[in-house]
Structures are given as structure tokens and as C-alpha cells.
Amino acid sequence: MGKPFKQELSNLNYSIEWSNNLDISKLKMSILLYSNPIYFVGSGGSLSVCNYGVSLASKLGRIAKAVTPLELYSLKNTIHNSSIIIISSSGNNKDILFAFKESLKEEPNQIICICLNKNSKLKKLVSGNEFCDFFEFENPLGKDGFLATNSLLALFNILRRSFSLLNFDKPYIHLEDKLFHDKLEAFSKKISNGYTLLILFGPSEKSIAIGYRIKCSEAALFPT
Numbered sequence: 393m394g395k396p397f398k399q400e401l402s403n404l405n406y407s408i409e410w411s412n413n414l415d416i417s418k419l420k421m422s423i424l425l426y427s428n429p430i431y432f433v434g435s436g437g438s439l440s441v442c443n444y445g446v447s448l449a450s451k452l453g454r455i456a457k458a459v460t461p462l463e464l465y466s467l468k469n470t471i472h473n474s475s476i477i478i479i480s481s482s483g484n485n486k487d488i489l490f491a492f493k494e495s496l497k498e499e500p501n502q503i504i505c506i507c508l509n510k511n512s513k514l515k516k517l518v519s520g521n522e523f524c525d526f527f528e529f530e531n532p533l534g535k536d537g538f539l540a541t542n543s544l545l546a547l548f549n550i551l552r553r554s555f556s557l558l559n560f561d562k563p564y565i566h567l568e569d570k571l572f573h574d575k576l577e578a579f580s581k582k583i584s585n586g587y588t589l590l591i592l593f594g595p596s597e598k599s600i601a602i603g604y605r606i607k608c609s610e611a612a613l614f615p616t
Contacts, residue, residue, distance in 0.1 A: 400536065400541040400542055401541065403533055403542050404541075404542065404545055406532075406533065406542075407531075407533065407542040407543075407545045407546045407549075408545065408546075408549060410531070410532060410533075410546065411529075411545075411546040411549040411550050411553075412549065412553075414529055414550065414553075416527075416550060416553055416554055418525075418527070419504075419506070419525075419527045419550070419554050420553070420554045420555075420556070422502075422504055422525045422527075423477075423504065423554050423555060424452075426454070426475040426477075426501075426502060426504075427475055427501050427502070428454055428455040428456075428474075428475075429454075429455040429456060429457065429470075429474050429475070430445075430449055430454055430455065430456040430457070430474065430475045430476075430477060431456075431457055431458075431459055431464060431467070431471070431474055431475070431476050431477070432445040432446055432449075432456060432457070432458045432459070432477050432479065433459055433460070433461060433464050433476060433477065433478045433479065433488070433491050433495075434458065434460070434478075434479045434480070434488075435460055435461055435480070435485055435487045435488055435491075436485075436540065437481075437540035437543075437544050438479045438480055438481060438540070438544070438547065439458060439460060440544065441479050441544060441547045441548055441551060442458035442459070442477075442479055443458045444548055444551060444552075445458065445477060445479070445551050445555075446458045448551060448552065448555035449555065451555075452555065460487070461487040461488060461490055461491035461494075462487070464476075464491050464494065464495065465490075465491075465494055468494055468497075468498055469498075471494075471495055471498035471500045472498050472499055472500060473500075473501065474500050474501060475500060475501050475502045475503075475504075476495045476500050476502070476503045476504070477503075477504045477505075477506070478491060478492055478495070478503065478504070478505045478506070478514075479505075479506050479547060479551075480505070480506075480507050480512075480514060481507070481508045481509065481531075481536070481540060481543040481544070481547065482507070482508070482509050482512060482535070483505070483507035483508075483509045483512025483513060483514035483515060483528075484509070484512055484513045484514070488514060489513055489514060489517060492505065492514060492517055492518070493517070496521070496523065496524075499523065500523070502523065502524075502525070503518075503521075503523055503524040503525070504524070504525050504526075504527065505518055505524060505525070505526045505527065506527050506529075506547065506550065506551075507526070507527070507528045507529070508528070508529050508530070508531040508543050508546060508547065509528065509530070509531075510528045510530045512528070514526075515528060529546075529550070531543055531546060
């Protein structure tokens with residue numbers, strides 16, 4: 393039986409606090425030393441994190457693109473002179489493992505893997521490879537329910553902190569529990585199964601819009 397979604401939402405502040413206190417100094421240094429272009433690789437919910445990474449990288453003048461493992465495979469002729477950042481909560485997805493193997497064949501400039509599981513299959517593949525930096529963080533909340541929630545928020549915050557210039561690292565916004573849940577409850581009551589949601593967003597909200605659309609699709613909530 394999966395975790396109740398409301399329970400996962402109630403843990404969002406905990407995920408923020410936990411990811412705020414992680415030591416990411418080595419990850420931060422690795423990312424700041426990366427060369428153009430950068431491919432952020434993710435599957436499912438982590439693709440929204442990849443799009444956030446593109447936004448952060450662009451602000452530092454980097455050329456970056458968010459891709460799925462299949463898209464990366466179609467671009468494999470360009471991998472050799474690129475940098476790869478693979479993002480996965482579990483590190484066990486077959487498509488993520490495939491993406492790493494294919495990237496390795498093309499000998500890119502660097503590969504970074506970010507994972508929230510210290511016993512992943514991805515870690516075993518990366519072990520001892522000089523081209524790859526592997527960063528693992530064990531999420532105390534454990535595995536998400538059906539919809540990735542706290543793991544994605546933690547990954548968003550880890551990337552945000554990693555791309556912060558020098559020592560500039562503002563704390564992530566703290567969610568006001570009651571206000572947040574009141575707004576969520578009010579929004580839920582206004583929509584029904586007959587609705588089609590149209591998501592409007594600006595450049596800085598693209599990753600959130602993609603994440604919302606993925607959740608609506610994965611859980612068969614609404615057409616978007």
C-alpha cells in the first residue's frame with residue numbers, strides 16, 4: 393500500500409530542512425567546473441528537476457538541455473564533448489542505468505550522478521569509473537509513494553544550492569503548513585474530473601509546470 397499523498401505533503405518542510413543541511417561542497421565544486429554543453433538526464437518526475445537545472449545553469453552562462461534517456465541516446469554523437477548530469481531518486485530505473493551506460497561509451501568530458509539512495513544499482517555501475525562523480529544522499533523519509541514528492545523537492549533544493557555562486561546560498565523558502573494546505577484544499581474543491589487543466593508559466597516556472605503535468609499524467613488525474 394502506498395503512502396497517503398496528504399502525509400507526503402505534510403513532510404515537505406522536513407525535506408527542505410534536511411536538504412538545506414546537507415554538505416554539498418564537493419558537488420558544488422564539480423558542477424561549477426563543468427564545461428559546455430551540459431545534458432541534464434532524468435526520467436519521470438526527475439525530468440522536472442532537470443529542467444530546473446537548465447534554468448540554473450543558464451543563469452551562470454552555461455549551455456544546457458534537459459533530456460530523457462531516450463533523447464540522450466538520439467543525441468549520442470554529441471556526448472563526447474559534453475558534460476552529463478544524471479539525476480535519479482532511486483538510481484534503479486532501467487532507463488537511467490541505460491543512459492549511464494550509453495554516456496560512458498561515448499566518453500564525455502565528465503559525468504555527475506545525483507541520487508537519493510545509497511544502495512542503488514547506479515552506484516554499482518559508477519564504482520571506480522574515473523570519468524564519473526557520484527553523489528548520494530540517503531533521504532530519511534525513505535521512498536516516495538506513487539507520486540514522487542519529497543524526493544523531488546529535496547533534489548530541487550540540492551541543485552539550487554549546488555548552482556549558487558561562491559558562498560551565496562540562501563535558505564529555501566519555508567512552507568507555512570496551514571496556509572499551504574488551506575490553499576491546496578480550496579483549489580481541490582474547485583476542480584472536478586471533467587476539467588482539463590491549462591498550465592500557463594513563465595521561464596522560471598517551467599520546471600514546476602512540467603512536474604505538475606507529469607503528476608497529472610502519471611496519476612491519471614486530469615488531461616493537461
